Amino acid sequence: MTVLVGSHAVNDLYQGAVPAVVPFLVAERSYGYVAAAGITLAATVLSSVVQPLFGFLTDRRAMPWLVPAGMTVAGAGIGLCGLGDSYLFTWLAIALSGLGVAAYHPEAARLARRASRDSHVGMSWFALGGNAGFALGPVLVTPVLAFGGLAATPLLMIPALIGGALTLALRGVQGEETHVAVHGGRDDWGQFGRLTVVIIARSMATFGLSTFLAIWVAHRVGGLIAGSLALVVLFGAGAAGTLLGGVLAGRWGRIRTVRVSYAVAVPAVAGIALVPGPAVYLMVAIAAVALYAPFSLHTTLGQDYLPTRLGTASGVTLGLAVSVGGVAAPAVGAIAAATNLQQALLLLAVLPGVAWAAARGLRTPARSMRA
Known part of the structure; x- marks a missing residue:
C-alpha cells in the first residue's frame, strides 16, 4: 500500500x-492564449476521456503492469515536451503524458482497494498521494x-523512472481471477450515475476555487x-480532509459522510466570498476539508x-467526472467579468448544494468496507 500511495503521488x-510548464512555453516560444490552452x-x-477506456480494458483482464508503465509514460511525455521546437511535437508529448496518467489510475485504484483490504483509511491515503503529487x-x-529552461525538461523524467522501477514488483500481484469472482454482485448504473453528478458538482467547485482563490x-x-x-491553506486543509473522510466513513458510513461534508461546504464556500479580512482563511480551511473529505469515498x-x-x-470517478468539472473555471471567469469576482464565488456555493441534493438519493451499496 505504501508503494501505491507513493506511485500515485509520482503519477499525479x-x-x-x-x-x-505552460508559462515557460509561452515565454520561450511566444505561444498565445489559444496555443497555451491547447x-x-x-x-x-484527453486524459480524462480515455481513462474509462483503460478501466474497461482492466475489467476484462487484470493489468498490474499498467501502474509502472503508465507512470513512466507520463514522465516521458513531460520530459520530451521541451525538446522539439514544433508545436505539434510539444502537443503530442503532453498528450502522451496525459495518456500515461490515464493508464495508471484504473488499475492502481483496483490494486489499492485490494492492498488496503477494503479499508476506508487505506483508500484515503491512496487518494492523498494523488493530491500531494498534483500539488508538488x-x-x-x-x-x-x-535554471535550465525548456532544454532541462528531460530531468523531470527522473521521478517517473524511479517510481516505475519501484512499482515493477506490482506486476507480480495476482490478478488472474475476474473482478466478478472477487467482488461479485450486480451493477447499479442508476446509483453510479447519481454519484457521477455528485463528483462533477464537487469538481466544478474545487476547480473554480483553486483557479480564482488567490486573486480574491x-x-x-x-x-x-x-x-x-x-492556496497553501486550501491544499493543506484539503489533504487533512482527505484522510478525515476515511476516518469518518468508518464511524458514520460513507453516504452520511458525503452528505454532511457537502452540507458543510455550502456555507463555507459562501463564507469565502463574504467574510472580511483574515477570517477568510478559516472559511477556506473549512471549505477545503468539506470538499476533500468525500474524495476517496467517491x-x-x-x-x-x-x-x-x-x-x-x-x-470515471478518478478521471472523466473530475476533469469535466474543469469547465467551471472559464464559466466562473466569464461571470466575474460580467459582474464581479465576489458574485462569481458566491455562485460556486451552489455547487456543493447540488452535490448534497444528488447525494440525498444515494443508497449504501450491498458491499461494505471496514474502517
Missing part, C-alpha cells in the same frame, strides 16, 4: 507539472526550468503573498455500485 505530479487541453481533457508538480518544475484573497486581504497563503462507492466493472468505475 505530472498532472500538476503541466500548468507549471497544451492544457491535451493533458487534461509546480514545486518540481519551476526551479528546474527556471489578494484583493480581500492584500498582497500576492496573502493570495498564495490561501472512488470506493463507484467501485461498489459497479462491482463487476471496478476499472470502469475508477476511470
Whole structure:
C-alpha cells in the first residue's frame, strides 16, 4: 500500500507539472492564449476521456503492469515536451503524458482497494498521494526550468523512472481471477450515475476555487503573498480532509459522510466570498476539508455500485467526472467579468448544494468496507 500511495503521488505530479510548464512555453516560444490552452487541453481533457477506456480494458483482464508503465509514460511525455521546437511535437508529448496518467489510475485504484483490504483509511491515503503529487508538480518544475529552461525538461523524467522501477514488483500481484469472482454482485448504473453528478458538482467547485482563490484573497486581504497563503491553506486543509473522510466513513458510513461534508461546504464556500479580512482563511480551511473529505469515498462507492466493472468505475470517478468539472473555471471567469469576482464565488456555493441534493438519493451499496 505504501508503494501505491507513493506511485500515485509520482503519477499525479505530472498532472500538476503541466500548468507549471505552460508559462515557460509561452515565454520561450511566444505561444498565445489559444496555443497555451491547447497544451492544457491535451493533458487534461484527453486524459480524462480515455481513462474509462483503460478501466474497461482492466475489467476484462487484470493489468498490474499498467501502474509502472503508465507512470513512466507520463514522465516521458513531460520530459520530451521541451525538446522539439514544433508545436505539434510539444502537443503530442503532453498528450502522451496525459495518456500515461490515464493508464495508471484504473488499475492502481483496483490494486489499492485490494492492498488496503477494503479499508476506508487505506483508500484515503491512496487518494492523498494523488493530491500531494498534483500539488508538488509546480514545486518540481519551476526551479528546474527556471535554471535550465525548456532544454532541462528531460530531468523531470527522473521521478517517473524511479517510481516505475519501484512499482515493477506490482506486476507480480495476482490478478488472474475476474473482478466478478472477487467482488461479485450486480451493477447499479442508476446509483453510479447519481454519484457521477455528485463528483462533477464537487469538481466544478474545487476547480473554480483553486483557479480564482488567490486573486480574491489578494484583493480581500492584500498582497500576492496573502493570495498564495490561501492556496497553501486550501491544499493543506484539503489533504487533512482527505484522510478525515476515511476516518469518518468508518464511524458514520460513507453516504452520511458525503452528505454532511457537502452540507458543510455550502456555507463555507459562501463564507469565502463574504467574510472580511483574515477570517477568510478559516472559511477556506473549512471549505477545503468539506470538499476533500468525500474524495476517496467517491472512488470506493463507484467501485461498489459497479462491482463487476471496478476499472470502469475508477476511470470515471478518478478521471472523466473530475476533469469535466474543469469547465467551471472559464464559466466562473466569464461571470466575474460580467459582474464581479465576489458574485462569481458566491455562485460556486451552489455547487456543493447540488452535490448534497444528488447525494440525498444515494443508497449504501450491498458491499461494505471496514474502517
